[in-house]
Amino acid sequence: MLGVLCGIHREGRIIEAAAAAAGAPAMVRCSGARAANAARGARELVEAGATRLLSFGVAGGLADDARPGDLLTPERVLDLRDGDWAADAEWLAAVRAAWPEGRRDAVLGIDMAATTVGQKAFLGAAFPAAVAVDMESHHLARAAAEAGLPFLCVRAVADDRRSPLPRAAMAGVGPAGDERPHRVLLSLLYRPHEVRALIRLARASGRAFSTLGRVGRAGPCLGVGGA
Structure with a gap:
């Protein structure tokens, strides 16, 4: 049974579609970009009987050469408290055989966006081994280590280190990972100067989701369908 932790529903739907196509079960939890939800979701996947754990979704670029749409298949996941978890070697090798372009650099997990x-420059300087940052992978990696389960992180860069995340974008994510476009519009009423940054983010994240969709269509390599 594959257990998947994502940030938002859009990411989870890619895995759910892969599972449906393979006729295989997959459990998905979404954090809504909230640390407590990510930790709880990771525990729930273990308690519900997941036998392998996948962190899947978008990430923010930290390295100078991290570009929107880059595929990340990191060997390690780090956190701010000296956490360092290795991806399952056999599972990672299968994914890399299918997508050799996946970057091997570490992903850093943090609890606040x-x-x-x-902020990105500070994190990039403090963790030079990390190519990107997300808010779920470290929670899932920790849960996998505690339960003795294989773990893998597959992410795609949605914004580079030179691009801020507009508040309007964060406002559009509900606590369950649901998308709330009306909240984005409301936020823009108070911050109209963010329109340009929001358009730039939409284009960049579109490249990231194109990458995730391509990977998701080959579900068995991700563990969907018993690979």
Whole structure:
């Protein structure tokens, strides 16, 4: 049984579609970009009987050369408290055989979104081994290690280190990972200067989701269908 932790429903739907196509079960939890939800979702996947754990979705670029749409298949997941977890070697090898372009650099897990260029620059300097940052992978990696389960992280870069995350974008994510476009519009009423940044983010994240969709269509390599 594959257990998957994502940030938003859009990411989870890719895995659910792959599972439906393979006729195989997959459990998906979404954090809504909230640390407590990510930790709880990871525990729930283990308690519900997942036999392998996948962190799947978008990430924010930290490395200078991380570009929107880059596929990330990291060997390690780090966190801010000296956490360091290795991806399952056999599972990772299968994924890399299918997508050799996947970057091997570590992914850094944090509990609060890095929304400014300054925050990204600080994290990139403090963790030079990390190509990107997300809010779920470290929680799932920790849960996998505690339960003795294989773990894998597959992500795609949605914004580079020189691009801030507009508040309007964060406002559009509900606590269950649901998308709330009306909240985005409401936020823009108070921050109309964010329109340009929001359009740029939409284009960049579109490249990331194109990458995730391509990977998701080959579900068995991700563990969907018993690979």
